[in-house]
Amino acid sequence: MNPIRKIVSLSIIILFTYVSFAQNELDPYKYIIIPKKYEFLKKENQYRVNSYMKHLFEKEGYSTLYQGENYPEDLLENPCLGVKAMVSDDSSAFTTKVYIFLENCQDKVVFRTEMGKSKVKDMNKTYVDALNKCFVEIRSINYNYNPALALNMGYKPESEIVQKEEPMVAAKKETESTKENPQVSETEEVKGPVVSASEAPSAEPVPVAVVAVAASDSQAKEPVEAEEVYEEEKEVSSPMARAFKNETISFLLVNQGAQLQAFVSQSENINYKPGELIGTFRKTSLPNVFRVSWKKPQEGREETTAYFDEEGNLNIDILKDGQIQVIKFEEIK
Incomplete structure (x- = not known):
């Protein structure tokens, strides 16, 4: 099968398998x-x-x-x-x-x-x-x-906020208003039920109505x-998933919402098998920079950093012989 067709086929399979787990x-x-x-x-x-x-x-x-x-x-x-x-x-x-x-x-x-x-x-x-x-x-x-x-996004119209005002707060407002009114003595008992702010007529329109007019x-x-x-x-039109390669391995980078996942499509290294998840890329506060959990060729995983350069290539830092080296993957377009 043509290598490009293999990549597209594997891309479709992976997307249909994992799309339900993407964060919506x-x-x-x-x-x-x-x-x-x-x-x-x-x-x-x-x-x-x-x-x-x-x-x-x-x-x-x-x-x-x-x-x-x-x-x-x-x-x-x-x-x-x-x-x-x-x-x-x-x-x-x-x-x-x-x-x-x-x-x-x-x-x-x-x-x-x-x-x-x-x-x-x-x-x-x-x-x-x-x-x-x-x-x-x-x-x-x-x-x-x-x-x-x-319903859980935290929005509440101002009218609802006023209606839920506690009775003690409303009573305090009523008492303060009587002190400002010279016709009512400070020692005079306020008779009748306390009227909450929500029941009193308001001259100010609800902000939502103002937005509607605008x-x-x-x-x-x-x-x-x-x-x-x-x-x-x-x-x-862009492909359903982005494909990358270097001299020994090709993989598909599939978006899963808050993170990206790399699945092997072709490999000349027996330690990387087609369809295997070899990397998880977690987004950071910096554009195009990721925290990565990357599978080592021999054994275990390496927690490292990856980034896209100006040419769209994916660069991953790895520790080799006590020094940080960069492995580069070119995007297949």
């Missing part, structure tokens, strides 16, 4: 919100970055909305049902480099992809290429919106162009 970081979120303009672009939907992001998420079954358009009622009531899809641009003179990261209602990053790189010269295609490579990780997630998880007003702006059929996607 996006299950609590019902909506993906796409900004109409990213900071690194000069105008809305430049190079079709925004509309292509929407297209990618919709293709994977996510419910998407442009930021500021008519939000559904449940999203207006609970903004934490939505997660904002952001793009970070770290491009150099000759290479387009982007990340996709998702922010929740508290501006906390809940998911971040690895870098997607492209050297396509056409600006209308290079971002499409790079975003496709980023999106490989998101495609590997077995997304299934879970309302039960959404979202509706933004409709006056020029809408983003209708979705197009992206023929370029066929040209730049």
